[in-house]
Amino acid sequence: MKYSKATNYALHTIVYMIEQARNEKISVQKLADHFNVSTTYLSKILTQLVKANLIESTTGVKGGYVLSKKVEDISFLDVIYAIEGNAAFFKCEFKDSKCLIHKTMIEAESLMEEYLQNKKLYQVAQNECQGE
Amino acid sequence: MKYSKATNYALHTIVYMIEQARNEKISVQKLADHFNVSTTYLSKILTQLVKANLIESTTGVKGGYVLSKKVEDISFLDVIYAIEGNAAFFKCEFKDSKCLIHKTMIEAESLMEEYLQNKKLYQVAQNECQGE
DNA sequence: GCGTGATTACTCGGATACAAGATGTCCGAGTTTGAGCGG
DNA sequence: CCGCTCAAACTCGGACATCTTGTATCCGAGTAATCACGC
Numbered sequence: 297m298k299y300s301k302a303t304n305y306a307l308h309t310i311v312y313m314i315e316q317a318r319n320e321k322i323s324v325q326k327l328a329d330h331f332n333v334s335t336t337y338l339s340k341i342l343t344q345l346v347k348a349n350l351i352e353s354t355t356g357v358k359g360g361y362v363l364s365k366k367v368e369d370i371s372f373l374d375v376i377y378a379i380e381g382n383a384a385f386f387k388c389e390f391k392d393s394k395c396l397i398h399k400t401m402i403e404a405e406s407l408m409e410e411y412l413q414n415k416k417l418y419q420v421a422q423n424e425c426q427g428e
Numbered sequence: 429m430k431y432s433k434a435t436n437y438a439l440h441t442i443v444y445m446i447e448q449a450r451n452e453k454i455s456v457q458k459l460a461d462h463f464n465v466s467t468t469y470l471s472k473i474l475t476q477l478v479k480a481n482l483i484e485s486t487t488g489v490k491g492g493y494v495l496s497k498k499v500e501d502i503s504f505l506d507v508i509y510a511i512e513g514n515a516a517f518f519k520c521e522f523k524d525s526k527c528l529i530h531k532t533m534i535e536a537e538s539l540m541e542e543y544l545q546n547k548k549l550y551q552v553a554q555n556e557c558q559g560e
Numbered sequence: 561g562c563g564t565g566a567t568t569a570c571t572c573g574g575a576t577a578c579a580a581g582a583t584g585t586c587c588g589a590g591t592t593t594g595a596g597c598g599g
Numbered sequence: 600c601c602g603c604t605c606a607a608a609c610t611c612g613g614a615c616a617t618c619t620t621g622t623a624t625c626c627g628a629g630t631a632a633t634c635a636c637g638c
Binding site for chain 1: 607608609610611614
């Protein structure tokens, strides 16, 4: 039961983009250097963020990635869902919907997700840990 | 980011034991039949619960497992920790302790865990999903 | 009937096998910008 | 100076390799109750 490294990279990437001058495109290359990961790997992660409509990409020379929303609209949960998917943490093998254990676990998860939905990434920008 | 099946089995096993007459030993065999899993696999899971002092085992003929605490003292979180470990969901690769992303994620996790700590398993016993 | 040993019904733990997912790399393809070059 | 071509700088996507973790099985060892047997 752990969040993947990819989620960590995704969160940091978005925060980094928030801290850049607005609407300035940024290349995978630059991000990868900054976080000290391979460009190809990071690009996979960014592709997932694009599919979730959190960022936009423009191809070709001078291409790169830009936030596609107002910074106030990007929550932790948005990024997490984009990378991890939005399936429930817990799934009862048995009677599922009627299972009280299942119900309890879902309630617990909801608490956490509600918090992460209300927490926006721009709130932690600046003074943020910036890779190595 | 998902809880393992083992956690599901563990939670259901404890609930099942709560529903049994108190202090009555129960064998892996019986539990495995009930949940329709292999005895050897379930026994590994139970061993983890023993190590976490949630249940006790007695070996030999007429041996088996019994709860080792009062039912009011067994929380969801106890069982989850026993199986999943108590490591944090999220770990920042970078400056860790100073990272606000990390801090936020830990806060979110704490909310969930607090809920699961206060929720006891006997509260969902009875009317519970009992395997197939 | 009483002690001793064998059998039986259990748990325990190590070794192993398999599958799935996370992590990461490689490479070829498509796309846009801009530079170079010829008329 | 205009238009064409071509290279360069990007993203995109599929295929693949590797590692870790979860799931599951097998088997041999240890342990305690009970049964059987001999004295």
